[in-house]
Amino acid sequence: MDVGQLKQEIVAYSKEIGIDKIGFASADVFGELKERLKRQQTLGYQSGFEKGSIEERTEPKRLLPEAQSILSIAIAYPSRMKNAPKGTREERRGIFCRASWGTDYHVILRERLEKLSAFIEEKVPGASTKVMVDTGELSDRAVAERAGIGFSGKNCAIITPEFGSYVYLGELITNIPFIPDSPVEDSCGDCRKCLDACPTGALVQGGQLNAQRCLSFLTQTKGFLADEFRVELGNRVYGCDTCQQVCPKNKQMDFHFHPEAEPQPEAAKPKLKPMLRISNREFKETFGHMAGSWRGKKPIQRNAIIALAHFKDETAVDELVAVMNNDPRPVIRGTAAWTLGKIGTDEAITAIKEAMEKETDDQVLFEMEKGLDFQKNRY
Template sequence: MPLSDELKAFIVQRAHTLGFAQVGVARAEPLPAQGLLAWLHAGLHGGITYMDRDPDLRLDPRMLLPGAASVIVLSSNYYFPVEDKKDSARGIIARYARGDDYHTVLSAKLRQLVQEIRKHAPAAQTRIAVDSAPVLEKEWAHRSGIGWRGKHSCIISPQYGSWIFLSEIILDLELPADQPMEERCGSCRLCLDACPTGALIRPYVVDSRKCISAITQLKPDQPIPIEHQAAMGNHLFGCDLCQAICPWNQGQLPPTTEAGFSPRPYFTNPLLTDLAGWDEAQFLQRTSRSPIKKVKYAGFMRNVQVALRNGKQL
């Protein structure tokens, strides 16, 4: 077995041992610029201002890591079987945000995997990314065979649906590349029709200015736009509407094996009136190690108040 094949097999085995669901490899090469630049120039990134920074870095991993030869893409399953009640008196928090912050959980695992890689290749140079570096992770996930890009813009894995986190290791060693997965959405447009704000303006393209997930994560001092408040319904942080209706996310999907991604009970079907009674100390305690803490107490309570008004509880 060639050394590169042996190293790849070792990486895949160790990644699975660490709890990653899928591992794929793509060649580190420049990505086409047209799609990203058109999206940015149209202002569709809205308040996600970091996307506007350093587009050249996003398009070429060799600018992030000189000598980069491979991009290792890893998926992590965060699905858990729980029923969200259709009750306007209860808040909705996106599934990905009900447990520990995936940035922290996955960064630690990536560092462990890099240590394992260096046991076989001590001189290897790496750069890890979990939404923490300018990496177009969905494009790399498609190229590495993790899944295909659904019309809701999320990567869909045939095994796990789109309930997956993505993370990457850029490596200066050439590994055998995997084949991209063919798109399997066909003529389905359920996700496009499910978005109450029309944020999915066409297949694969999201207008973040209209996306409920992005709107609920506006900075604490920013009000929820009047024109989107009613459509926000009882969403408090994030939104899964376009994913929840996807046929690939139905049926008996395997639940996550990562304890950190297990939902905290007060983030599943919480009564809005209970949340409205939290003081800042309770918020900080209950959002410790949670991605929800990024909107801070003021931002979270802003969202709770909108949801209460929408449910006619104010």
């Protein structure tokens, strides 16, 4: 088997099946990453969404015992929405992050990686492969960095020379000993725009993220959102792009190579008020194709309610009152009460006081008190 020739054929085939960039890395232990993950764990900076132990996330041979190489792939996605709908005073809109605009990227990447796997196994009978996308144990970013896809920026994203950081990443482990590609040189330099722009200070320092403070993570949680984060949420209903938007490496980066990565504008920038009463079936029909739907509708609804507070949307008062009075979920009832207090109309304040008389959940009552406190603090 001529491994060099096979590598060339794989690169050529990857372009045929819609892979924008491919790189080859060794399957050696990710020693530096292992130490970094241990520090993150000690500091309590992990999100809790990570899969596998630190060993599984840094030792490819634990996932494929005969591993020799890892292939990393990148697929560019759009940073600008064509025909983006505009919110109005009567119909405010939320926003999903760019990585969740189109079809779930796990589907997009897995389809291409499985084609790549089949191609390799056809060329090399008996070859072993293991495909992974985001939900796998390995760090997509660490693999991509080692494979020369891009460098790891201060915003903790892989920044490619060709597409900036607007790329989906996935990998394939194999037992074929490919010659590794060279890493890309880090070119953040003295720039710290992402650190300065992060709304919650989640970027502790260049390359270190406290996921517990990251809005992208927080939009996916299901409980009550801490007040300090509600203030910074704006109209985000899923994810956060701030550290990518301010990055100079992303200037003019906007690629529309893949139809399935294109947003459905009404889903990517949804009207907020209809989100309050959406059924499970309607949620799946409207948002089920997007990566941002993976936690279900509860976090998205909670974030939509907070976004209405951001806009101080008086047109939403009646619907928020209905949610506060009737929704069976304490997080949704309580967040609606807090938002009504933020909006602060006489009708909203009266509704909170009336609802308090029959509310039995302590956390919801606490949110109601906070809602009324906004009114007290106005005078």
